[in-house]
Amino acid sequence: MAERNQKTIALNVQLRGNDQTAQPGLANYTTVGLAQGLVYVDFGFIEPAMLVAVAKAEANGGAAPKAVEGRVTTRVAMPLESLLRLQQQVQQVIGGLRARRKATEAARPQGGETK
Secondary structure (H helix, E strand, O other): OOOOOOOOOOOOOOOOOOOOOOOOOOOOEEEEEEEOOEEEEEEEEOOHHHHHHHHHHHHOOOOOOOOOOOEEEEEEEEEHHHHHHHHHHHHHHHHHHHHHHHHHHHHOOHHHOOO
């Protein structure tokens, strides 16, 4: 079996929006599934008041609902290779956030002093 030479190249990609993508959709819930060689990522929104009510009911010993209804903000289908690139990009963002947090914590005065 012949091996394919796979090479990654950097490109400057500019994505243009349309009426549906002009404004970002807010998501506070995600699910990921795999079917027929594609990864499906569902981004959804659950009303924060509902989440607070569920947390309060649980904390007070009440019965939490068996299901909570939300809205799908968007669904993305992508091949596995794209998911791997997305994972790399997310890891880079998380790494940057961690480094920024460490730098901020290191710059704070020690011993609880405030100016």
